[in-house]
Amino acid sequence: MTSRQQGARALPRALTRPLTRVLPLTPALVLLLLFLAGPIAYCVYIAFTDLQLTGQAHSSFVGLANFRRAFRDEAFVNAVWLTLVFTVVSSLIGQNTLGLALAGLMRRASKPVRTLTGGIVVTAWVLPEVVAGFLLYAFFRREGTLNAILDWLHLPRQNWLFTLPILAVSFANVWRGTAFSMLVYSAALDEIPGEITEAAEVDGAGGWRRLWHVTLPMIRRSIATNLMLNTLQTLSVFGLIWVMTRGGPGDRSQTLPLFMYEQAFQNSMIGYGTAVALLLLLVGSLFSAVYLRLLKTEVQ
């Protein structure tokens, strides 16, 4: 009874509240529902149909056929494998380690060197994706800069984009994405109190031991969030690889986003392409959920 009375008294306020509280949210909510949640729901739906690009009036429901087909499809397995290589080499190892190394060196370096290096690395990050793709294409091509340097050092040259395309695009992604890790780790290292490292130094811990036993444990949360975000970023790279190799030669640098695109548009199988997209989205959601958990534990 009392609760109902309270409810009745709260009614006028409950009516005016939506105006100030919900109304401002509406434009954003409408956009998000129509153009983000909508396509994701549609993605879930057409992944189970045989929708094709052209000459088809109706598509029909085919259940799990697209997914069964994917796991039997050698090209799909190849794309999964290449995505894994691309992610591990460029994000987990490349961007992450190099970013940490640069951030660590910057703490000791002189100011002009620090500013110069930071500026160059960040510029690579700010450049539009396609421009970065072209610059690295020029760098790795047979007539490009990398081979010119190798010649100068009397080392054997390679046609990088042909012999090791997945490594070339991975290095391109390192070039483009390291700045993010560098900034994250610079911020994290700045938060370590100086006394702690000094104490470890006085106790006679050498550089590597200090890194392993003092520094890394103290920034482990930043490492985790950085790895998460790098991985998510790397999973959705399309333009960089498209510009450099188009996924080729053959399908030797065809990661999942490029495979998805090829199935949907070059082979006009939207249904199949979307099933691949859904799998990519699921992997992404998984990483995103882990990222959320990490943030939550950090906040609490």
Add this chain to the structure above:
Amino acid sequence: MPRQRTSRRLAADAGLLVAAAAFALPLVWVLLSCVDPHANLRVKIPDGLTLGNFDTILTPDITYTPLLNSLILCGGATALTVVCAALAAYPLSRFRSRLNRPFLLTILFATSLPITAIMVPVYALFVRVNLIDTFQGTILFFAASQLPFAIWLMKNFMDGVPKELEEAAWTDGASALQSLVRIVLPLMGPGVAVVTVFSFVLMWGNFFVPFMLLLSPDQMPASVSINDFFGNRGMVAYGQLAAFSVIYSTPVILLYVLVARKLGSGFALGGAVKG
């Protein structure tokens, strides 16, 4: 001790300079090639200085139209993103509600979803609702894809504006919208600038979204039209490609420098990483 510190600094400097040189090579290529009359794919001292590459590409077809298209698309989508994000952030930052937390967590979750994955269904959807190959459609999708991050950043910046300042306005009878526009947003000017510049820079560089959603060549933004330097025209004119890259990249680099100067280097990450 001081000597050890000096030698450490020299070692760190040397290490960083090597890294800087490696990172700089591709950038040096584009800077040298754009003024080189005989540019090729490797870094080399230009065979003479020319502005010919720029002269050739500064035509409506090659440069002005794509840049204008980029400006319309990214400008429109950025305006939409910032207005929607500011409005949405206000109740999230100002009022307590049981729904805030789940909503914010959903937003944060959406922030890191790989948008690339949904481009095929978005294409299929846009064909159905006749939004394919339209600026409106592309702008709306751009804005929606940027919104989660923008709302999240905006809310964090808004939390930094003390509520007391608004309460005075409320007692004077100002509405929530008035206090948002007149008091909160001006006080968080740098925050709004960050969200604006960040949204704009990300969309300006985005290739896949316009590549999928726009079809007519005359509607293509620079991120897609740059592809025409390859393939379609036979021999690639690398000098022109470099010149175009420089013109296309300059606005976002300037914008970034402008904001980074104002707010310190780690600015963009405050909201994104620390949550």
